[in-house]
Amino acid sequence: xxxxxxxxxxxxxxxxxxxxxxxxxxxxxxxxxxxxxxxxxxxxxxxxxxxxxxxxxxxxxxxxxxxxxxxxxxxxxxxxxxxxxxxxxxxxxxxxxxxxxxxxxxxxxxxxxxxxxxxxxxxxxxxxxxxxxxxxxxxxxxxxxxxxxxxxxxxxxxxxxxxxxxxxxxxxxxxxxxxxxxxxxxxxxxxxxxxxxxxxxxxxxxxxxxxxxxxxxxxxxxxxxxxxxxxxxxxxxxxxxxxxxx
Amino acid sequence: xxxxxxxxxxxxxxxxxxxxxxxxxxxxxxxxxxxxxxxxxxxxxxxxxxxxxxxxxxxxxxxxxxxxxxxxxxxxxxxxxxxxxxxxxxxxxxxxxxxxxxxxxxxxxxxxxxxxxxxxxxxxxxxxxxxxxxxxxxxxxxxxxxxxxxxxxx
Numbered sequence: 001x002x003x004x005x006x007x008x009x010x011x012x013x014x015x016x017x018x019x020x021x022x023x024x025x026x027x028x029x030x031x032x033x034x035x036x037x038x039x040x041x042x043x044x045x046x047x048x049x050x051x052x053x054x055x056x057x058x059x060x061x062x063x064x065x066x067x068x069x070x071x072x073x074x075x076x077x078x079x080x081x082x083x084x085x086x087x088x089x090x091x092x093x094x095x096x097x098x099x100x101x102x103x104x105x106x107x108x109x110x111x112x113x114x115x116x117x118x119x120x121x122x123x124x125x126x127x128x129x130x131x132x133x134x135x136x137x138x139x140x141x142x143x144x145x146x147x148x149x150x151x152x153x154x155x156x157x158x159x160x161x162x163x164x165x166x167x168x169x170x171x172x173x174x175x176x177x178x179x180x181x182x183x184x185x186x187x188x189x190x191x192x193x194x195x196x197x198x199x200x201x202x203x204x205x206x207x208x209x210x211x212x213x214x215x216x217x218x219x220x221x222x223x224x225x226x227x228x229x230x231x232x233x234x235x236x237x238x239x240x241x242x243x244x245x246x
Numbered sequence: 247x248x249x250x251x252x253x254x255x256x257x258x259x260x261x262x263x264x265x266x267x268x269x270x271x272x273x274x275x276x277x278x279x280x281x282x283x284x285x286x287x288x289x290x291x292x293x294x295x296x297x298x299x300x301x302x303x304x305x306x307x308x309x310x311x312x313x314x315x316x317x318x319x320x321x322x323x324x325x326x327x328x329x330x331x332x333x334x335x336x337x338x339x340x341x342x343x344x345x346x347x348x349x350x351x352x353x354x355x356x357x358x359x360x361x362x363x364x365x366x367x368x369x370x371x372x373x374x375x376x377x378x379x380x381x382x383x384x385x386x387x388x389x390x391x392x393x394x395x396x397x398x399x400x
Binding site for chain 1: 345383386
């Protein structure tokens, strides 16, 4: 286990191995997202209360789920970079932050667009919406702190501490609809109970959720590999690998 | 995870991080507890009936729109209805304006306005609260035909 950890922690090894994953992630993404979008927007049945407006959930729900799990992954990378001083983990945290911020923004915007016709308002300061806005600020804060510190790895410590402490927000987002009176409805899915919608509705949603995870890992890897190239531009292995282009 | 081969200074950092997160979590728990009633978006019917919701101030109240209680005015956009918690606590809401798409009997509602006298709420804004259930219209019709009101779950 520790050998594995040390091997993958080396930028050179990681760079060589992760390149092989890219086509699979791209394939998964390009297969599932168009399938989920077309299926959800055109073929899934309309809702008895909301009509066609509910279809925005095929973007909103995957974005909201991914926003929270990408934060957890970014914080995990921050934790590894704090404890083991791994350059790779620091780069992983830095490159995850902007993706997570955009995904959170998409979740907030699609939610607002749905809220106007359904609830009667774009925004209300209830616990779910407010804690999700804080998630966006946390992503932005980690990104800003990390960028301000410059390329040195030790500069990433403040950002990593913020990322790890911000983990506290995740259970608050998740349970906000149960702990307080909110305008946002409670979750339609749980591990222990049947989904609160039929399979014709949740199957395309599942395709979208898996699809956006594939997309996230794809884009994250692309950004991380670019970051490695930039940081290791003077190292021997990069020179050898790209000697034809120098 | 096995921490055997972990070096001492790394374990120290791990413990420090865990302590920091625990302390921040504890502090936040106290803050949220202290703010409890302010984080709730609205007062529930039982709070309104019990007199816990302040009178004469701009507040939000929420609950379910009682079936068969909606009365619309013929000449204006004024509408009146009962809001209930389905457990015996009910108050009246009066509102003039356009209601959101999802407003209907048996659905949740959140109203902003002033509690004028006991159990009468003068609303200036009505928001519909959606539940977490989704269903194709044919299924809802079939359920209704079968004697079970659609959306009647929670």
